[in-house]
Amino acid sequence: MLKFLESVPANDPVAKPEQRQIIDRILNENKNLPGGLMVILNELQNQIGFVSPSMQQYVAYRMRIPVSTVHGVVSFYSFFTTTPRGRHTIKFCMGTACYVGGVPQLIEKAKQILGVDPGQTTPDGNITVELCRCVGACSQAPVVVVDEEIHGRVRPNKFPQILRTVQDKEKQISEQAA
Ligand code: FES
The missing domain is CATH 1.20.1280 (Monooxygenase)
Known part of the structure; x- marks a missing residue:
């Protein structure tokens, strides 16, 4: 020991x-x-x-x-993480509708932009990327959940826009703290 x-x-x-x-x-x-x-x-x-x-x-x-x-x-269990979670979480739904609807391409896009795989956090501690099970919004597949907010019908070219919402939130928080 x-x-x-x-x-x-x-x-x-x-x-x-x-x-x-x-x-x-x-x-x-x-x-x-x-x-x-x-x-x-x-x-x-x-x-x-x-x-x-x-x-x-x-x-x-x-x-x-x-x-x-x-x-x-x-x-x-995806609930557990082996490193601290970032200030924001982006979850990719791995339910069948979302998977077939293009979530793997979105994950790839996230990897290109953020440089992290699911289960990892960006080095600045800002964003943790995770996978999740069906969140019940299958008709809007593919679905990405940013913090608790569901974004539906996300295309890879729309993903940077979603990231901007996270960055804006972060900016607001640091402005409020200043
Ligand atoms: S499969 Fe993604 S919301 Fe149901």
Whole structure:
């Protein structure tokens, strides 16, 4: 265990005393409950904001289960992220109608413009790109959800316009803060 802790990056929540306290509390309260792993990972995502690889290793160690089990759950549910989410989230609907309607091309476009794949955040911490399941707006496929706002019938050439809405929001926030 000590060896593992020595190898944890200094900026990881496991290495930061305040965040480690939160992680330990969540683990102590839930690790012996049936279905405890899911509860723990949910709480970590909500309270820390992500579940890093070191956090996954720590959870596995404390619960005495294989790291692969923890990793399997984290990678299966798109709700979990392994890095902090950006200030804004762009989600691409991967439901059948949206997929057939052109979401893969939109994802490619996003990659060209933002330089990140789904599951990643732009280096400035502004935008996280994610995939999601059907959001119930199939008649407007392909659908992109920006923060909580649904944009329908998005064509690749319209995507930069959507990005501008995110940039405008960011500008407004920094103007209000100034
Ligand atoms: S498949 Fe995308 S909204 Fe239903």
